[in-house]
Amino acid sequence: MNIRQSFNRSLSNMLLVVALVGSTHSMATIYKCTTEKGKTRFQDQPCSAKEEEKTISYEPSTQNHWTNQLKKYTPEGIKIKKILKSQSNYNITYEFAEQYQSTQFMRHLNRISQQATILVSIKQPTDSNGIAEVMISPDASPLTEIFGKDPQ
16 A cells, blocks of 8 residues: 555545544444454444454534633623533523613523523612523423422
8 A cells, every 4th residue: 555545545544533523412432443454444333253442432522512601701791700610400590780681681691501591590680780500401391300399
């Protein structure tokens, strides 16, 4: 095999890895399988018993996660005090000067997270800023985390 063929094969393998990694966020492992003759391929399933196997761990990028978008584009008049993650829920505490800013912020959170946005607590502004806490949850009934199980 000449240098050009080797380069093309390496490039093909790299593109395959990029395609496998980019194709899904749920994939956690990529398997690199090498035959006795030195042929290499990448796949999302374990290699056969006759092949040498190496695993490549993959963690999905969080660069485009909605919390990063929130940190970059917080509406005017809102000051985020803290963001806490608890299992799959997020609790966000923020300050606001006017009630309408808090309402707009909650709509903004709902829009960028595409999840339920629940007002947990709020202190209306008087002489200083108001403060509020919201919970963002992918769960259809996130209030059970706050109040416990449904009384049925």
